[in-house]
Amino acid sequence: MAQLSKRERVDAALKGEALDRVPVSAWRHFLDEENNMDDLAAVSLKHFHDFDWDWLKINPRATYYAEAWGNKYDFSDYDSVLPRLLEGPLNSPADLEKIQLINPTGGVFAEHLDLVKKVKAGVGNAHVLQSVFSPLSVLGFLVARSEQHRIDLDVQAQHDGLRRYFKENPEGVHAALKNIATTLGQYGAAAINEGASGLFFAIVKIAREGVLTEEQYEEFGRPYDLQVLEAVQGADFN
Template sequence: MTTTTTRIDWRAVDSDHRRRFEATLAGDAPDGTLATSAWQHFPGLEYDTEALSSAIAAQVLKHDFGWLKINPRGIYYGEVWGAVYDDSDYGGGEVPRLVSPAWTTVDDLAGVVALPDSPVLAEQVELQAQLRRLLPDRPLVYTVFSPLSVLLQGLGLPLYVGHPAFGPTPTLRIDELWAADPAVLHSALGAITDTLVDFVGRLREAGADGIFYAVTGTANPALSADEGWFAEFSTPYDQRVLHAASGGVRVLHTCGPHSHPERFVNWPVEVLHWDSFAAGNPGLADLPGVVAGGVDHRIFDGDHDDEIAAQTDAARAAFGERRFLLAPTCTVVSGGLSDGSLDLLAAASGANRDGR
């Protein structure tokens, strides 16, 4: 596969979308409008970069979204190290069925090495490059999972509370993982981090404005009660990837209920994003700095449009003159997705909606 690596400076193409996005990051509100976006998965298209990039770009242009979190298939990280998925079987959900994980035992982790030349990562870089060509005037941030999240995915362990991987039951329990020799875990996490650091640079060369950095492991109840594991097995590796992405936009997403977004207030990121409607999480306006969200990602099925309007109004009221990025609180579920609901979200960005 030939990958396009011509770097496109995210500030090089002037547009209202870029100016609004940059103004938000700077804390300015020149016209009262909001930079708005939404994103979903496209089961059935995710292994074809041309089909996927065309579908994503068409949705952005149809609803005139002002920025984009690029959503590749959510399991590409495990595939880098050899996890196998059945791309013909999504089970009616958002990810294909896991056939076999990358690793099954702690002993397997001792053999994890950096794989910057993975063809799976080359495919992701090509997807980024294609979307840059299709959307030259939009800020684009590419989804990158944290090294800890990649480790969990590679073992077939749940990334989200109450959501086991679609496929075989893992042979290793998460409590057994944390009881393993820390040196083995650090070695594996280091190799994963080396791979992601290189990957982030290649995404920037392919025209990414930055990364959407997903820290999913924080929502695991076996972990979240203990800050020590996070400080040891997540933070140092997160910092390496985030520093590698410096010079671009870093949107940090902490996923699910009890996801502790307050942990990240002073981290080297430009934007925080979390599910402000999930249990144990603060409200959208409760944390300082630039944040993204405002609308529950579960209500875009066409039956909750009044609720979408009420939530966008409530977010505007809570922030006053403070700017934020208007978006769903997580990936919008593609099954039953309503174009009208997305149009309503996009319309909410305008300063003059309903006479304002």
């Protein structure tokens, strides 16, 4: 059969149609570049072209969603892919009222919408996906307070924090998740307007045995995941 374009190859795979070959892509964190959108766009595009990937999944820094709601980090001190947390808006379950709707095209979101635009300009007709963490994943970053900066302890602090907040202020958790989900849905739609074909929606280290019960995820996870996904339901490639 005739050779397909990158976009045609992915589209055909999504439809279950005949392919000239299986579409391929891969991604990683670029810690040295992830705080500068020009640098991150350039290194992402270099890997895309050097390895001839069929689509480009943007891999932004893991903390930018939590930064949008006020977390501050020391980017000179990483353990694995996580910088050291300096401070954030949540120090107790009573603080959940601080997690309000925010501008989905301002601040750190504006930087990453510009990243979408820069990347899209460099991939030809290929699909681009912007990464978005689930609302519960974002809340996990906001509630985590680890005594020592080490990625396994940071992740455990997310899990411990979520369980504590569920128990002590479930109503506040729901209100915060609603605001996060609404904002992320609007941000996802804005990313598509800037050229993304859809979202890479990541549930980060939560939907696994031993972290939350199925009942907890059904209550605090799934409804807000669906809210974000429904906001980008018409996208070409989620």
